[in-house]
Amino acid sequence: MKTTRRQRKFAHNLVIYGGATCAVLFCVFPFYYAILTSLRTGQELFLPAYFPSGYHWSNYVTALVANGIARSLLNSVLVATITVGICLLVSITASFALARVQFRGRKFLLFTILCVSMFPQVAVLTGMFELVRFLGLYDSLGALVLSYTTFSLPFTVWVLTTFMKSIPVELEEAAIVDGAKTWTIIRRVFAPILAPALVTTGLLAFIGAWNEFMFALTFIISSDKRTVPVAISMFSGASTFELPWGSIMAASVMVTLPIIVLVLIFQKRIVSGLTSGAIKG
């Protein structure tokens, strides 16, 4: 049986739109369902339904106030922001040197940095525990800033180095001819061109710090210093057998929305940031 061109075209479209619908549904449904659950209370919670039946905001209030998510949100913002700041400052200078100056050991350094990014976190857990105690940072947000900075540094250095390599040498030479010092070159020539790249890597480092779990779970004891992921994992209700799913989902939605908004705004940049290391490296 021969198919006509029109039939083939129809089948092609069917596959594409069918696939696209499935993909979108599969990706978005769990989050949609979390929002639905967060708006329900009482018995309603335990009857699976696929469309909103009412808008009860009480779960949000419970999560924010009674479960201390408000405090954890503040902690997370604080830790992630400081981490990103230090990380960018340290990695912009390092990646300038790695991308622009030919010195012995450069390749080796890049390779070492790449290796560190593959460390399993648990491999440094005992050593880090000892270090954190020695520095007096145990049960303080400083412990998290230290560990997050170290673990996102390899990634930011790597991506910024790839970006810097793509900037034409002539720009830098012109600055050198004009008598600019290295630091001035970094600050006045590279930083402005790099601004988009800095936003991208900063954002990815921010998300990394926002989502990290193992160190946050291990180095923080007091409940008022918990970051968001730990706070959500430790959610408990009136009894141990009955989890307050409504407020858990409300908290989940609240900690996810800022990230999703950021990601949607910087969508293109994030995708290019995620893939640049892989394609060029």
Place this chain on the structure above:
Amino acid sequence: MARSYQQRRRRIAWILVAPALLLLALAAGWPLVRTFFFSFTNAMLDNPSEYQMVGLANYYATHDGDSSGVLVDPLWWQAVGNTLWFTVVSVGIELFLGMLLALLMNQNFRGQGLVRTAILVPWAIPTIVSAKMWGWMFHDQYGVVNDLLEKIFGYQAHLAWIAEPSLSMWAVVIADVWKTTPFMALMLLAALQLIPNDLYEAARVDGASAWQRFKRITLPLIMPAMIVALIFRVMDAMRIFDLIFVLTSNSEATMSISGYAREQIISYQDMGMGSAASVLVFMMVAGIAACFIRVSRLNEKEKR
């Protein structure tokens, strides 16, 4: 003059790299060294300054016919099996689905932007949040997964996804596939977009079928990017901890090697045993990374 300028530049380069290197050495290198060191001691977490060297006893030791240590702990081997199974199955599914998604997004169709935005949602959601969300969806009585199974397939067994040992690993795999397939798809898509279109046109003129075009043009050209994406994903899957810790509470049926090591350190306060397990995790991950690097090098050599 020119020479001294180069020298000065090199010196400055080292100064510029120094802060990053110091930080990495202090907070990644040194702890790693200490973990190796502690794995040969009997230190306990509540008082790590008092310890004795016990040699390899944390790994393997025999006393009067009884053997002890991580390497003879059945739970460790269960964790190794779990982790390997999880890595192979989830990364395999992710590669397959990611490839399909990437091929789909590489087509021109209306609503393309919507798909690209939608697949970023799972990627952006924190792992812990996704673990909780899937935990709720997999709930044996009120969960939406069982409800959907009943409504679509008429399948009425209220499956205990989380509690049932034979199902819980699948729950972990599904949650992980959901969260990380987008990453794989984006990596593959970036590679697909670099393939010049005239290659496909030439193949079409020569009468190559869609499958032939995929096998002979697409696959070889995206191979390097695919290997890189696979390295990232396998490394990530091998050190999985948070998803399992929250979704299935680190149950024996799903415990990963990282989960095993952390349990030894924190729950049993046994720094020695825990460090030994951590060292083994490190060696496994490093070994697999080395294999990957060797394979991709061989691949490059073949091309030349």
